[in-house]
Each structure stands twice: as C-alpha cells, then as structure tokens.
Amino acid sequence: MSKSFFVLILGSGSAIPKKAKNHTSQVVIHDGKHLLVDCGEGCQIQLRKFGISLQKIDYIFISHLHGDHILGLPGLIFSMNLLGRERELTIIGPADIRKLVELHFSMAKGHCSFKINFVDTQSKEKELVLEEQDLKVFTYPLRHKIPTTGFMFVSASEKRKLKPEMLKKYDVPKNLRKGIAEGRDYIQLDGSSVSNAELTSDPAPPRSYAYCSDTAFNPDLQGYIGNADLIYHEASFLNRDAEKARDTRHSTAEQAGEIAALCGAKKLILGHFSSKYDDDDAFVREARAKFKNVEVAIEGQQYDVG
Numbered sequence: 001m002s003k004s005f006f007v008l009i010l011g012s013g014s015a016i017p018k019k020a021k022n023h024t025s026q027v028v029i030h031d032g033k034h035l036l037v038d039c040g041e042g043c044q045i046q047l048r049k050f051g052i053s054l055q056k057i058d059y060i061f062i063s064h065l066h067g068d069h070i071l072g073l074p075g076l077i078f079s080m081n082l083l084g085r086e087r088e089l090t091i092i093g094p095a096d097i098r099k100l101v102e103l104h105f106s107m108a109k110g111h112c113s114f115k116i117n118f119v120d121t122q123s124k125e126k127e128l129v130l131e132e133q134d135l136k137v138f139t140y141p142l143r144h145k146i147p148t149t150g151f152m153f154v155s156a157s158e159k160r161k162l163k164p165e166m167l168k169k170y171d172v173p174k175n176l177r178k179g180i181a182e183g184r185d186y187i188q189l190d191g192s193s194v195s196n197a198e199l200t201s202d203p204a205p206p207r208s209y210a211y212c213s214d215t216a217f218n219p220d221l222q223g224y225i226g227n228a229d230l231i232y233h234e235a236s237f238l239n240r241d242a243e244k245a246r247d248t249r250h251s252t253a254e255q256a257g258e259i260a261a262l263c264g265a266k267k268l269i270l271g272h273f274s275s276k277y278d279d280d281d282a283f284v285r286e287a288r289a290k291f292k293n294v295e296v297a298i299e300g301q302q303y304d305v306g
Contacts, residue, residue: 011026012272012298015068034058035059037211038061039073047076062097065146074100081113092121121149123148126138136153140221161202212231215250219262226264231268233260236248237251237252238252257288260287269297270283
C-alpha cells in the first residue's frame with residue numbers, strides 16, 4: 001500500500017487577506033509526517049480549524065521573507081512554547097528568518113523551551129535541504145522581488161512488489177521476504193539463485209509535489225520540477241492585469257497553466273490570489289487555456305499527490 005501523501009491548504013490569498021482567502025500557508029502530510037510550508041498571519045488559527053495539532057509539525061519551510069508568508073511564524077512558535085513543546089523544530093528558509101524568531105523572544109523577554117534548528121536556503125540553484133528515509137525535499141530558485149525559493153517534495157520509491165504465486169512456487173520463507181522486497185535475490189537450499197526480478201515487480205515511481213511560491217513567469221522551472229505529479233503555482237492576477245503581474249514579479253493564471261504544461265505535471269493547483277478578484281472560476285478558465293487538469297486552492301481541502 002502506498003504511503004499517504006497529500007497537501008492541505010490553510011491559506012490561498014496574497015498580501016491582503018479576505019474571507020476564505022487567508023495568507024499563504026499549507027501543510028504537506030507524508031506518511032503521518034507534517035511539514036508546514038510558509039506561515040502567513042493566522043496560520044495557527046487555520047491549523048486548529050482544520051484539525052492539525054501544532055505539536056505534530058516538525059519542519060517549517062519558508063519560501064521568502066515577505067510578510068504574508070512569515071508573519072504567522074512568531075505566534076505559532078510562541079504557542080508551541082506555551083503548550084510545553086519539548087521536541088526539536090527545524091525551520092528551513094532564508095538565513096534572516098533566524099533574526100525574526102530571536103527578535104520575538106528577545107523583545108518578549110522570553111525563553112524557548114525547545115531547540116530550534118535553522119537550515120539556510122539559497123535561491124541560485126537546486127539544493128537538497130532535507131533527506132529522510134522515505135522523503136527528500138529540494139529547493140529551487142524562483143523569480144521574485146527578493147530571494148525566493150520553491151520546494152519540491154519527493155516521496156521515495158516504494159519497495160518492490162512481491163509476487164505471491166512465485167513466492168509459493170519457490171517456497172520462500174517468510175523471514176526472507178523483506179530482503180527480497182528490498183531487491184535481494186533468493187538463494188535456495190541447494191545453492192541455486194532465483195533472481196529478484198522473477199519474485200517481484202517494479203514499485204510505483206516516486207511521487208512529487210512542487211510548491212511554487214511568489215514568482216514571475218519562469219520557464220526554467222521545467223528543469224527543476226519536470227514531471228511533478230502535483231504543482232501549486234501562484235496565480236496572483238488574471239490576464240487583464242498581466243502588466244501588473246510583470247511589474248510586481250508575479251504570475252497570471254494562464255502563465256501558471258503554461259508552467260504546468262511545460263513541466264509535464266499531472267495536476268495544477270492555483271493560489272496566492274489578489275484580493276481584487278472575486279471570481280475563482282475565471283482563474284481556472286484562463287489556466288485551462290494552457291493546461292486542462294487545474295483547480296483553485298480551497299482552504300481546508302486536501303489534494304493527493306500522485
């Protein structure tokens with residue numbers, strides 16, 4: 001059975017929040033592991049609203065230092081502290097995010113009860129920033145007004161699939177089946193070998209989710225996130241405001257659709273909508289001019305990866 005791997009949207013708005021469009025934030029949940037991606041104002045309220053325990057979060061990824069992506073972070077950490085957290089927390093983002101956290105505790109004359117690890121990102125090339133047994137996370141550069149990174153979450157390949165009929169044919173002991181699922185051949189009592197390919201079939205390919213935070217249209221993303229199963233891409237503006245998108249180094253919905261098509265994605269989620277718009281369907285219509293399998297990010301909704 002494949003490990004659970006999905007994205008829960010907490011906030012889908014841009015600089016000025018509005019009803020049902022909070023500041024940017026989402027949770028990537030992989031096999032029970034909770035990874036928070038950006039932490040806009042109101043993030044911890046959204047976590048509670050949608051049933052996510054603050055203490056389950058072990059990693060926080062920050063794409064860049066604009067307020068609508070970070071202003072919820074001091075409050076979230078403060079609440080974790082008040083609730084008696086002891087487990088370490090890792091924050092992965094621009095180097096200056098450390099100053100924001102330390103300033104909060106300094107001005108409040110407080111002390112954090114748990115250790116916070118900081119992993120600095122850079123925005124010039126693709127970089128591996130987290131590697132666990134079954135999950136890797138990479139950063140890659142985006143084109144915004146300040147240094148900004150996207151995040152690519154890649155689920156490790158599952159183990160090879162055992163063929164029950166072949167295990168029975170060769171009378172493979174149960175205690176050896178784990179090793180066979182990991183790729184080993186089976187050595188019989190007479191010393192002859194049964195190849196792993198005869199006993200197993202290929203696992204499903206790795207699944208991947210690409211988070212494209214604030215960015216101007218950037219065809220170079222194809223080289224960083226090509227063939228992603230699911231892409232979240234900002235779509236701050238509609239085509240009628242394409243000039244404003246260019247000036248502010250943001251994207252239109254149609255440009256987000258073009259990126260998904262270039263990358264060979266399976267599905268696209270649009271988010272980071274400007275508060276000037278009320279018609280979500282217009283974003284979908286414009287993105288579908290370039291890419292068909294597209295939805296708008298709805299707060300509280302889960303999107304499966306792969």
